[in-house]
Amino acid sequence: MFKSKLIAAATIGSLLFAGQALAADKKVVAVSIPAADHGWTAGVVYHAQAAAKEINAAFPGVEVIVKTSPSATAQVSALEDLSAGRKLDALVILPYSSEELTTPVKAVKDAGTFITVVDRGLSDATIQDLYLAGDNIAVGRNTAKYMIDKLGGKGNLVVLRGIPTVIDDERIKGFNDAIQGTELKVLDIQYANWNSDEAFKLMQDYLAKYPQIDAVWANDDDMLLGVLEAVKESGRKDIKLALGGNGMKDIVKKVIDGDAMTPVETPYPPAMIKTAIYMTVANLIGQAPVRGTVKLDAPLITQANAKEYYFPDSPF
Amino acid sequence: MEDMSAVVGSTPLRQEREWNIGWADVGPFLALLALLVIGFVINPDFLSATNLGNVITRSAFIAIIAVGATFVISSGGLDLSVGSMAAFITGITIMFMNSMAPEWGLAAIPAGMVVAIVVGTACGLMNGLIVTVGKIEPFIATLGTMGIFRALITYMSDGGTIPIARSLREAYRPVYFGTIGGVSVPILISIAVAAVASFALYKMKYGRKCAAVGANEDVARYSGISIIKTRTIAYAIQGTCVAIAAICYVPRLGAATPTTGVLWELQVITAVVIGGTALRGGKGHVWGTVAGAVILELIANLMVLSDFVSEYLVAGVQGVIIIIAMLIQRFSK
Numbered sequence: 139m140f141k142s143k144l145i146a147a148a149t150i151g152s153l154l155f156a157g158q159a160l161a162a163d164k165k166v167v168a169v170s171i172p173a174a175d176h177g178w179t180a181g182v183v184y185h186a187q188a189a190a191k192e193i194n195a196a197f198p199g200v201e202v203i204v205k206t207s208p209s210a211t212a213q214v215s216a217l218e219d220l221s222a223g224r225k226l227d228a229l230v231i232l233p234y235s236s237e238e239l240t241t242p243v244k245a246v247k248d249a250g251t252f253i254t255v256v257d258r259g260l261s262d263a264t265i266q267d268l269y270l271a272g273d274n275i276a277v278g279r280n281t282a283k284y285m286i287d288k289l290g291g292k293g294n295l296v297v298l299r300g301i302p303t304v305i306d307d308e309r310i311k312g313f314n315d316a317i318q319g320t321e322l323k324v325l326d327i328q329y330a331n332w333n334s335d336e337a338f339k340l341m342q343d344y345l346a347k348y349p350q351i352d353a354v355w356a357n358d359d360d361m362l363l364g365v366l367e368a369v370k371e372s373g374r375k376d377i378k379l380a381l382g383g384n385g386m387k388d389i390v391k392k393v394i395d396g397d398a399m400t401p402v403e404t405p406y407p408p409a410m411i412k413t414a415i416y417m418t419v420a421n422l423i424g425q426a427p428v429r430g431t432v433k434l435d436a437p438l439i440t441q442a443n444a445k446e447y448y449f450p451d452s453p454f
Numbered sequence: 455m456e457d458m459s460a461v462v463g464s465t466p467l468r469q470e471r472e473w474n475i476g477w478a479d480v481g482p483f484l485a486l487l488a489l490l491v492i493g494f495v496i497n498p499d500f501l502s503a504t505n506l507g508n509v510i511t512r513s514a515f516i517a518i519i520a521v522g523a524t525f526v527i528s529s530g531g532l533d534l535s536v537g538s539m540a541a542f543i544t545g546i547t548i549m550f551m552n553s554m555a556p557e558w559g560l561a562a563i564p565a566g567m568v569v570a571i572v573v574g575t576a577c578g579l580m581n582g583l584i585v586t587v588g589k590i591e592p593f594i595a596t597l598g599t600m601g602i603f604r605a606l607i608t609y610m611s612d613g614g615t616i617p618i619a620r621s622l623r624e625a626y627r628p629v630y631f632g633t634i635g636g637v638s639v640p641i642l643i644s645i646a647v648a649a650v651a652s653f654a655l656y657k658m659k660y661g662r663k664c665a666a667v668g669a670n671e672d673v674a675r676y677s678g679i680s681i682i683k684t685r686t687i688a689y690a691i692q693g694t695c696v697a698i699a700a701i702c703y704v705p706r707l708g709a710a711t712p713t714t715g716v717l718w719e720l721q722v723i724t725a726v727v728i729g730g731t732a733l734r735g736g737k738g739h740v741w742g743t744v745a746g747a748v749i750l751e752l753i754a755n756l757m758v759l760s761d762f763v764s765e766y767l768v769a770g771v772q773g774v775i776i777i778i779a780m781l782i783q784r785f786s787k
Contacts, residue, residue, distance in 0.1 A: 174613020176713050183613060302766070328758060328765045333713050338706065339512055339751075343758035346505035347497070360713070367707055371631055372504075388615075453614025 164201045165227040165422050167193075168220045169415060170213060172234055173206040174453070176332070177360055177386060181408030181454030182232060189415040197423055202415065210234035214242045221246050228252040228418045232411060236261050252421065256414045268421075269431045270414045272406045274305050276436040277383045278312025278357065281404050284438055285322065285353050288379060292321030293352030296344045298361050300332040309357045309383065325351070330361050337364030345372045353379035359386035359403075366399070385439065385447050386454055393444045403439040405447055408454055410434055482729050482745035485779050489752050497759045507638060509755045510748055511630075514640035515540070515699045516718065517747035520725040521644075521651045521740055522578075522695025525688040526592075527726050528655070528738030530668035533689065534596040535581060536696050537718030538603035543574050543700040544710040545607045545616050552619045560625050570697045577603070578693015582686035600719070608712040617709040630705040640702045644744065647698060651691075652740040661738075664688060668735025725750055728779060749779070 169190065174180035183206055190202035205220060207213035213234050220226060229251050233239035240261040247253050247265050255266040263269070285295070297313070300306040310327070317324070325348050330337040337356055341364060344351065354369070354377060356362040362382030369377055377399065382389050385405035392400045413434070420426040439447050493500035500506075519536050526533050551566035558565065577599075584595040610616060618626065632639045655661035663684045666674040675681060704710075727733055728749055729742030753775050757768045 174712075175608060177614055177711065180611075180613025180712075299765075326758070328768065333716070334707050334709075334711070335714070339754070340758060342508045342512070343505075343755055346499055346502065346508065346755075347759050360711070363709075364707060388617075453612040 164199055166224060167200060167202045167228045167230065167415070167418060167422065168226050169202060169204045169411070170216055170220065170229065170231045171204070171206055171411060172213070172232060173208040175208070177454040178358075178384060178406075178408050181449075181452055182411050184449075184452045184454070185409045185412040186415065189412040193415065193419055197419065200419055200423060202419070207234070210238040213239060217242045217246055221249060221251070225249065226251045227422055228254065230254040230256065230411070230414050230418050232256040233258050233260060240265065252418065254414050254418045256411055267429050268414070268417060270410060270417070270434070271432075272410055272434045273436050274308035274406065275312035277404045277406050278309040278314075279316045280312075280436050280438055281355055281381050281383060282313045282316035282322075284402055285355070285379060285381065286317065286320050289322065289352055293323070293378075294348065294350055295322055295324050295353050295355060296341075296348065296351055297324055297327040298330045298337050298340055298354070298356040298365065299327060300329065300358055300361070302329065306357065313355065313357075330356070330364070332358045332360055334360050334364035337361035338368050339364075341365045341368035342372070345369070345374060349376075351377050353377065354381070356380070356382050358382060359384045359389045362386075362389060362400070369399070383436075387449055387452060390439060390444050390448045393439055393441060394448060396441055401440070403444070403447070404436050405439055406436060407434070407447065408452075409449070479730065479739060479742065482739075482742040482749065485728070486745050486749055486752070489749060489756070493752065493756050493759070496756065500756065500759055505755070505759075509751050511638045511640050513747045513751035514644045515703055516721050516725055516750065517644045517744045518647050518699040518702070519692075519696050519718065520722045520729070520743045520747050521648050522692035523722045523726050524651065524729070524731055524738040524740055524743045525655070525664060525691045526685075527723070527731055527733060528668045528735060529664045529685050529688040530671065530735030531585060531685055531688060532592040532596065532723070532733075533581060533692050534593065534719045535577075535600040535603055536692065536722055537715035538600045538607070539574070539577050539693070539696045539715075540700050540703065540718060541607040541710055541712070541714035541716075542603040543570050543577070543697050544704055544714055545610045546570070546573050547700060547704060548616050548618045548710055549610065551622055555619045555622055560622065563622060563626050567701050570701050571694060574693040574695075574697025574700065575690050576693065578690040578696070579686065581693070582689025585689065586682040586685045604712070607710060607714065611710065611712060613712055615709045615711045618704060623705075623708050626705045626708075628705075630702055643698065643702055647695065648740050648744050654691075655738050655740055660684070660687065665737045669737070721747075721750055724776060728776070750776075 169186050171182050171186055172179045174183045186204045190204050193200055193202050205216045207216045226246065229246050231243060236258055243253060243260060244265050253266050254268040257271050259269060260266065299310055326344060328340055330340045345368065354365055356365050359382040362380065365380055369380060380399045383404045383406060385403060385407045389400060389403050393403050417428045421428045523533060547566045547570040550569045551562045554562035554565060581596055581599055584590055585592045629639055634642060655664065663679045666679055667681050667684045671681060725746035726743050728746035730739040731743065753772050757763055757771060763771050
């Protein structure tokens with residue numbers, strides 16, 4: 139495995155050099171994303187690299203360069219490096235944080251670059267030409283709707299939330315708003331930091347505390363893995379549903395296999411970076427108008443459509 | 455907690471030094487007892503066999519690693535890399551088992567455990583040599599290796615997960631979920647580790663060297679103790695303990711990820727200090743450390759089982775409880 143990675147690294151390196159030599163007569167699209175430090179960002183890196191490979195092969199006139207950064211500061215430096223030597227025709231960026239990246243992205247924009255912002259918005263929305271994101275409120279809402287439907291409008295729930303952030307708040311808000319007025323009752327809600335180990339412990343505690351739990355919602359699939367292990371170990375039969383969110387391949391596989399406890403999944407797909415890259419290139423090459431805001435919905439992934447969301451080779 | 459101050463008040467005539475040792479040995483267990491009582495008052499389910507079983511079982515990882523850390527801290531060192539190291543060893547172990555499973559079948563599991571121990575001890579030895587031979591502050595040296603191990607597990611997993619092969623999963627499960635005579639396997643393993651460690655620390659010459667080096671480096675040197683050797687061995691023991699914890703950890707979720715073991719180093723250090731071992735070195739308290747690890751896990755459990763702490767304040771209340779526990783310990787001396 140190590141060897142193949144070395145070869146891959148060498149190949150990518152040489153491709154970059156070859157690309158730079160030809161850069162003068164090519165349209166350059168830079169993609170700046172966070173480095174893979176957990177499942178979801180690993181998925182972003184995978185899909186960004188896949189898109190770059192496909193586009194570079196399909197359109198000889200375009201060169202897509204993917205650059206990952208382990209922190210907001212590193213991403214600012216990466217932007218400077220990317221735009222220092224050449225003119226960027228377009229920049230696709232998933233910003234680490236809104237505030238820190240706003241000014242640096244504006245500087246790139248001022249040099250005449252088309253700006254596509256993905257997932258996390260900048261503090262100044264006028265900078266972006268195209269904004270593409272998922273819908274975190276819909277992630278919570280659609281999960282809640284399915285639960286209401288499946289449980290006949292009543293039952294006891296426990297919820298595991300992630301890290302205190304806007305993403306987490308929106309998912310919880312979407313969920314809470316949807317169950318309002320039904321007889322679904324949230325017995326407990328606690329943070330488990332989007333971490334499967336912490337979710338495992340928290341679920342064990344929920345199981346010890348509440349004798350009757352009808353359904354569990356972990357607002358992210360990493361946590362759902364821990365929840366499922368705790369439920370399995372406890373041998374409890376009262377839990378009818380355990381749902382997650384994000385579209386991790388292990389969970390989508392469960393949906394494909396018709397799992398009884400996790401029959402559906404709600405996507406917040408890291409593959410949205412691919413949508414953004416393709417749309418940006420469509421504008422550069424095909425003059426397709428793309429300026430505006432695109433919000434990907436979070437339609438339920440069921441057995442019928444799960445294949446569309448299943449990427450067995452992706453790390454996420 | 456009031457009981458404890460009463461005990462302290464009633465023995466003013468004891469020699470201070472003697473009392474210090476007595477308190478450090480008994481303190482963590484009194485705190486443990488107090489927590490159990492408070493827990494029962496808050497929610498009677500707290501003392502159910504299942505709940506206590508769960509909590510003590512899952513404190514095993516931190517307890518086992520913290521026993522190793524007792525050696526390092528007692529000898530005057532510090533190891534910040536243990537959480538990342540645990541993730542790294544978990545990753546290596548799973549990859550090894552998976553690659554050997556097609557040929558060796560279930561024999562890949564014990565072979566993988568041996569690999570884990572070897573890799574863990576080697577990692578610990580490396581930390582030790584950087585600190586002792588390289589003469590680099592333990593904080594900085596292990597902060598460096600902490601980054602290295604974390605980067606390696608992220609690289610090995612491409613930022614995603616390294617799951618154990620399906621064919622091994624069921625056979626390996628009992629190492630975390632199994633019981634022997636009604637006691638869960640990780641608890642038995644941590645008791646065994648602590649027993650061996652307390653023998654090494656209290657009955658063997660090495661243990662006394664460890665405490666001597668930690669208490670006063672110069673005096674230890676004049677007494678003919680090799681500081682380099684003593685400290686390096688402590689780090690190697692730490693590595694072995696991390697490997698044992700990793701072996702118990704693998705079957706729990708059956709995967710290693712870049713977020714495995716994040717911040718374990720802080721829990722480990724907290725467990726050691728709650729257990730009565732001073733962060734500046736000196737005498738180590740192995741059983742106190744184990745009690746410290748259980749206390750940390752019980753506090754977290756109590757937060758969930760009680761209803762009066764807002765989800766937003768849980769971490770804060772945990773911090774307050776830990777500080778109060780340490781203050782009581784400090785002022786009762």
